[in-house]
Amino acid sequence: MSRASFRSVTGAIWWRTIHNFLFNPALLVPSVVFPLFFFAAFAGGLSSVSKVPNFDFPTGYTAFQFVFVILQSAAFGGVFTGFSIARDFESGFGQRWLLSAPKRGAIVVGYMCAALTRAAITWTLLTAIALIAGLKIDGSGVDLFGLYALGLIVNMAASLWATGVALRIRSIQGGPAMQIPVFLVLFLAPVYVPLNLLEGWIHSVAKLNPATAFLEAGRGFISGDPTSVLLAFGLAIALVALFSLWARGGLRSAESAS
């Protein structure tokens, strides 16, 4: 088995998934429109939240929510790729990948590359629209690179999580099992106001939630005042490592079932 065949399997899966994504409106529209819509609803509809006493984010509420939407689209880009895997296995296409790939890890890597590409497409559009809508960025180019790099690692972690579920269930009916935990982790973080303004049970949960570190680091990057950077990247990389094992277990499960 050569490196070339690993690359060709990865490339084939990446191309097929991206081609389906770009040419199937049912896949393209939710991935692209939903983040834009969340951005409009949160940054537009809730902008007076920045007037709450002790709300301190000088870069503005649009930037505050932009970071959330970047990370949310990163995570959901990974989840939607899990849907593609589930659909492929439900239709029998995934089993054909298993038969034809000399090294099956290439299948997972191919889907992950597709997830990263999907996220990059969504971010390009989102960033352009946010800038037109008046997004203020106080961070430098390096800070912005940090924000997108963090998003890419979150995307990888979410992809590996969804891959593990999809390869175990091998049906689109497993969609809620991929989606709901990610949704909960994202929304049980300081989405609308900073952590210090949360009260009660959600403050306790948010303090322990890794997504809080991602959001605080991302908001630090965009405001040019990096905070919790090591913690956020450390947690994101740890999640990638953990979910790599989870995805590998899923691959074993799919292999033994086929």
Place this chain on the structure above:
Amino acid sequence: MNVPVATQISQVARRSALRTLRQPAQIIPSLVFPLMLLAINASGLQRVTQLPGFPTKSFVTFALAIPFLQGALFGVINAGTDMARDIETGFLNRLALTPLRGSALLVGLLTGSLILGLVQAVAFLIVGAAVGAHFAAGVPGLLVLISLSMLITLGFGALGLVVALRTGSGEAVQGMFPVFFVFLFLSSMSLPRNLIQTDWFRTVATYNPVSYLIEGIRSLLVTGWDGEALALGFGIAAAIAVIALTLASVSLKTRLVRT
């Protein structure tokens, strides 16, 4: 042999109700998802009550109106998906061979959604009371609230039927969910309209009929008896129901001619 319309409706309604009640996959998400969002939003946005002019000190009371609309959105999916399944399996074609009237079929089919709507409304009120929401209009207000909620569910369920009858596809009905969700998010769901700072958003929310449905329900929880909010809420809900039922009736005729 002529079967009375009431009997026709009751037969279809019985089937619709049983089909809904036998599917936990329809009932559970429509209860759990709105309550989950209520818990998250009510906690995350509690500080918003400190904004000058916010109408209550309890964000959970303010936000309790939202699950009723989210529950009604599930009514779109449930009614539409059930109808689409009947089309896909050929059941509607077989019904077309019977003397069943179109109106009886539509009303009967919506019974499942209405039963689910009632279960949801009662559950949301019980959970709301348990987490400390206030009911400014008292017990009579709760009955009015449930009536408005059922009217909204009827209208939204009929919209689900329209989509199903026009497309004949359950997937298309499911695909409409995000579209309806957009209407919900671009409304006065999270803040009163006078506190929405962004001009374009406030304009969209003002023209969005969903804002008035939410404000009708919310008035009973936060303000008490607000004639204008209730008239707008009931008026818009009734208009949606009438338009959607008319469209569903036309679509049913077209669908039956097509088959």
